[in-house]
Structures are given as C-alpha cells and as structure tokens.
Amino acid sequence: xxxxxxxxxxxxxxxxxxxxxxxxxxxxxxxxxxxxxxxxxxxxxxxxxxxxxxxxxxxx
Amino acid sequence: xxxxxxxxxxxxxxxxxxxxxxxxxxxxxxxxxxxxxxxxxxxxxxxxxxxxxxxxxxxxxxxxxxxxxxxxxxxxxxxxxxxxxxxxxxxxxxxxxxxxxxxxxxxxxxxxxxxxxxxxxxxxxxxxxxxxxxxxxxxxxxxxxxxxxxxxxxxxxxxxxxxxxxxxxxxxxxxxxxxxxxxxxxxxxxxxxxxxxxxxxxxxxxxxxxxxxxxxxxxxxxxxxxxxxxxxxxxxxxxxxxxxxxxxxxxxxxxxxxxxxxxxxxxxxxxxxxxxxxxxxxxxxxxxxxxxxxxxxxxxxxxxxxxxxxxxxxxxxxxxxxxxxxxxxxx
Ligand code: SF4
Ligand SMILES: [Zn+2]
Ligand SMILES: [Zn+2]
Numbered sequence: 001x002x003x004x005x006x007x008x009x010x011x012x013x014x015x016x017x018x019x020x021x022x023x024x025x026x027x028x029x030x031x032x033x034x035x036x037x038x039x040x041x042x043x044x045x046x047x048x049x050x051x052x053x054x055x056x057x058x059x060x
Numbered sequence: 061x062x063x064x065x066x067x068x069x070x071x072x073x074x075x076x077x078x079x080x081x082x083x084x085x086x087x088x089x090x091x092x093x094x095x096x097x098x099x100x101x102x103x104x105x106x107x108x109x110x111x112x113x114x115x116x117x118x119x120x121x122x123x124x125x126x127x128x129x130x131x132x133x134x135x136x137x138x139x140x141x142x143x144x145x146x147x148x149x150x151x152x153x154x155x156x157x158x159x160x161x162x163x164x165x166x167x168x169x170x171x172x173x174x175x176x177x178x179x180x181x182x183x184x185x186x187x188x189x190x191x192x193x194x195x196x197x198x199x200x201x202x203x204x205x206x207x208x209x210x211x212x213x214x215x216x217x218x219x220x221x222x223x224x225x226x227x228x229x230x231x232x233x234x235x236x237x238x239x240x241x242x243x244x245x246x247x248x249x250x251x252x253x254x255x256x257x258x259x260x261x262x263x264x265x266x267x268x269x270x271x272x273x274x275x276x277x278x279x280x281x282x283x284x285x286x287x288x289x290x291x292x293x294x295x296x297x298x299x300x301x302x303x304x305x306x307x308x309x310x311x312x313x314x315x316x317x318x319x320x321x322x323x324x325x326x327x328x329x330x331x332x333x334x335x336x337x338x339x340x341x342x343x344x345x346x347x348x349x350x351x352x353x354x355x356x357x358x359x360x361x362x363x364x365x366x367x368x369x370x371x372x373x374x375x376x377x378x379x380x381x382x383x384x385x386x387x388x389x390x391x
Contacts (some may be wrong), residue, residue, distance in 0.1 A: 008300070009143065026338055026366045030143035040147045044157040045118040045164075045360030045370070 002033035009036045029058060062086075062094055065101060068324050073105050078325045081281035087321040088273045092313055102320035102353035109327040113385040114377055115290075115356035117168035117202075117332070118161030118370075121363040122149050122185060127174040129206075129241045131229065133266055135299035135364050136174035142301035144364055151189050158193045158201075164359055164370040165384045169193065170202040170225060170262075172363055176242065177207040183215060190219045198387060202262065207242065207250045213257045223260035223289065226250050231279035234271045251286060260289035264334065267318050268296035268310035276318060280325040290356065291329050293322060295336030297365060315340045316352055323353030332356035338368060347376055 002012045006029035007020035028041050032052035039050040039058070047060035064086040071077050079087065090098055126138045126146030135142040149157075158169045171189065173182055182205060190201050203216060204225035216224065228247055229235065235244040255261050263286055265279060283291055295310045310318075315337075323331055333354050337345050346357070346368070359370035377384060 028364075028366065038143050038145050040145050041364070042121070042124065042147055042149055042153070043361050043364055043366070044120055044149075044153070044160070046157075046160045048361065048366070 004031055004033050004036040006031050006033045009038070028060070061097065062090060064090070065094070065097060068101060072324050072327050073101065073108060076109055076327055078284045078327055079321075081277050084280045084321050084325050085274060085277035087324060088277055088317055090317065095313060095316060098320045099316060099348070099352035102323040103351050105323055105327050106331070106353050106355050110330070110355050112382050113355070114350070114382045115168060115330055115332070115385045116164065116166040116373075116377075117170060117356065117358050118157070118164065118166050118360055119170040119172055119204075119358055119363060120149065120154065120157045120161075121174065122154060122171050122189065123173040123175060123182060124148075124364065125174055127176070129176050129239065131239045132303040133229075133238065133269060133296055133299065134174075135302055137302070140302050142299060148185075151185070151192055154189045155192045155196050158197045158199055161360070162197045162199045164374060166359060166370075167200055167385055167387045168202055168223070169197075169199045170204055170223075172204040172225075173206070174363075175206045177209070178205045178212055183212060186216070186221075187219055190221060194220060200387070202260075204262075207246055208253060210253055213253045213259070217257050217259060221259065223262050224254045225262040225290075225292070226254065227265045227292070227294075228263055228279070228282065228286075229265040230269050230271055231275045231282055233278060234269065234275045238269050248286075251288075261286065262290040262292065263288040264290075264292035264294065264332070266294040266296055266336070267315065268307065268336075268340075269304060270307065277321070280322050283322070284325045287326070288329060290332055291322060291326060292332040292334035292358070293319065293354075294334040295340040297336040297339045299364075309336070310340050312341050312345060315345070316348055319349050319353045330356045332358065334358050335362045335365065335367075343368070343372075346373060347380070350376070350380060350382065 009031035028048035041050045050058045125144045202223035
C-alpha cells in the first residue's frame with residue numbers, strides 16, 4: 001500500500017489525489033510511495049525508471 | 061471566405077513564400093468557423109512544399125534536472141521547487157534508447173541535456189555516446205545542449221551530430237518575462253554559429269507561456285526570419301513547482317490555429333509536434349495537427365513527461381497514408 005502520493009509527495013490517505021492520478025498517466029512518479037523521498041527518475045522514449053535510495057528501483 | 065485565406069492561398073500555396081507578421085496575426089485571429097478551411101489550407105501547403113512524409117524522432121535526456129537557468133516553464137531548473145532531481149543517463153542505456161527509437165522506424169534521435177551550455181564532462185559523454193550509437197544503430201543523431209561556443213559547435217560537427225536544437229522558446233519581446241538568466245540574443249547567437257557550421261538548425265518554442273496573440277505572431281515571424289530546417293512546437297504542460305505551474309493549458313482550437321499559422325509562415329520547414337500535444341489536444345489532436353500543417357512528430361516519451369505510445373502515432377500515420385520519412389530520404 002502506498003503511504004505517499006507518488007506525484008505530489010503528500011500523505012496518500014489525506015486529501016484528494018484524483019488530479020495527481022490523472023496527471024500520472026502522462027508522467028512518471030516523482031516521490032517514493034513508501035517514504036516520500038524525491039526519486040531519481042530517468043525517462044527514455046519507451047519507459048522510465050525511478051530510484052529511491054532507500055526503497056530501490058521502480059520501472060514502467 | 062476571409063480575404064486573408066485567399067491571400068495565403070496565392071502567396072503561400074501557389075508561390076511558396078511565407079506570410080508576414082501582420083498576416084500571421086490575421087490568421088491567428090480568424091474565428092472558429094474558419095478553422096476547418098484554415099487547417100485544410102495549411103495541410104495543402106505542407107503537402108505541396110514538404111510532401112506527405114512525416115519525420116519521426118525520439119528524444120532522450122542525457123542529463124536531467126539541476127539546470128542553473130530559470131526558464132519559467134521548466135521542471136528541470138534547479139532554481140524552482142520542482143520534484144525533478146538531477147540524473148545522468150549512462151552510455152549503454154543511451155545506446156539502448158537509440159536502438160528502441162530506431163525500432164519504431166524513427167530516423168532522428170535527439171540527445172538533450174539540461175544545462176546552460178555544455179562543460180567538458182558533457183562534451184566527453186557526447187563524444188562517447190554518439191560514437192557508440194553510430195556503431196550500433198542506423199539513425200541520425202541530433203543534440204540539444206544549450207548555448208555553445210564556436211569550439212563546441214566544431215566538436216559536435218566532428219562527432220557527426222547532423223542537427224542542433226536550440227529553441228528561442230518565445231518571441232523576443234516576451235522572452236524577458238520567461239527567462240532572466242540569459243537573453244534571447246544569446247540564444248540567437250548560438251543559432252547563428254550552428255547555421256554557419258553546416259549543421260541543420262532546429263529551433264522552435266512553447267506556446268501558452270502567457271504571450272499575447274500578437275506575440276505569437278511576432279514569434280512565428282522571427283522564426284521565419286531565422287528559417288530553421290525544423291521547428292518543434294510545444295504547448296505548455298504546466299509543471300508543478302515552476303513559476304508557470306498554475307497557468308491554464310492552451311485551448312485546443314488556439315493550438316490548431318497556431319499550427320496552421322506557423323505552417324503558413326514557414327511553408328517548407330519541418331514542423332514538429334513536440335511536448336504538450338496530449339494535454340492540449342487530447343488523443344484526437346495528433347490527427348488534427350497532422351491534417352493541419354504538422355509533418356513531424358516526437359514519438360514515445362518526452363524528457364521528463366510521458367507521451368502516447370509510439371505505436372499509436374505510427375498506426376495513425378498509416379491510417380492517414382502518410383509514410384514515415386526514411387533514412388535514405390534524409391540525405
Ligand atoms: S536552459 Fe533548458 S533545462 Fe535549463 S531551465 Fe531553461 S529550458 Fe530548462
Ligand atoms: Zn497527490
Ligand atoms: Zn523510499
């Protein structure tokens with residue numbers, strides 16, 4: 001379960017993240033959903049990878 | 061029929077000359093009911109002076125984020141509270157991105173870096189990267205690395221970079237509202253060096269930065285004066301944390317009017333759909349643009365945001381009977 005919104009970095013359980021979810025269809029995640037650290041994100045033409053120093057790598 | 065469309069038909073479609081700034085403004089002010097006819101004319105101009113081929117390109121960020129400049133639309137500036145972090149792409153991943161781009165049928169691969177201008181580390185990475193790409197893939201390599209010195213221009217030519225992208229972003233009169241860390245003239249002088257080097261000049265910008273419709277016309281006229289080989293047209297995709305993060309997106313009809321106007325200003329240029337088309341125009345917009353003056357697309361993802369899958373654009377091109385420009389056609 002995501003503790004934090006991976007687009008805005010705020011607590012996933014608080015507030016409305018509908019707009020974040022919609023935007024995420026055309027954006028990679030920016031915040032680690034487990035710890036809200038800003039991830040290192042590399043976009044390439046066919047996908048993306050997002051890395052949290054603590055929680056490892058997410059890919060598209 | 062509005063008189064301006066008659067004039068455009070004679071001058072641009074028949075004669076192959078672009079409209080001037082006052083005429084471009086008239087085009088941008090045409091009411092919605094004239095839009096279908098305007099788009100048809102822009103399409104006819106593109107077909108006559110460029111042909112049915114569509115140039116397909118992929119782009120990749122070699123160095124993302126942490127840029128010292130303050131372009132107010134940009135999530136990669138290190139000066140704003142943007143969530144985009146600095147990151148470098150390694151050479152094997154760069155080559156893989158080029159291979160995946162070529163596999164879509166694209167003939168252009170543009171390597172981009174978020175910098176004011178290249179330092180030695182970036183130039184070294186470019187030399188190694190371009191060489192590795194050329195050994196592995198049959199694709200033309202373009203670059204976008206900010207402002208250049210003459211020595212760096214010469215180095216890029218030597219590496220075999222065939223086209224250089226450096227956007228003026230907006231018209232001269234509005235530029236200081238968008239960027240304060242460098243000037244429009246500085247960008248123009250890099251473009252002049254690129255032109256003189258023999259590399260193809262790729263120069264466009266972003267619409268929806270808060271410029272007026274007059275300034276949009278000014279921008280098209282200034283680009284026409286530069287006469288670039290390619291003009292990438294972006295529409296602002298407001299990025300969280302940037303000074304323009306809360307701006308509204310360009311209205312779909314205004315975007316299409318602008319595409320047609322830029323085509324009528326520059327009948328022979330490669331007019332490329334770049335970032336923001338999905339946000340501004342939705343899925344249908346790609347089709348409408350390709351039938352309204354556009355003759356090139358960026359496929360797949362952008363630098364920090366995502367695009368539609370390349371397959372969606374390629375299927376559309378097939379549907380429209382617009383062949384993807386082949387490598388042999390580009391020499
Ligand atoms: S120079 Fe390029 S990367 Fe840097 S802030 Fe401006 S647009 Fe962004
Ligand atoms: Zn959110
Ligand atoms: Zn984490």
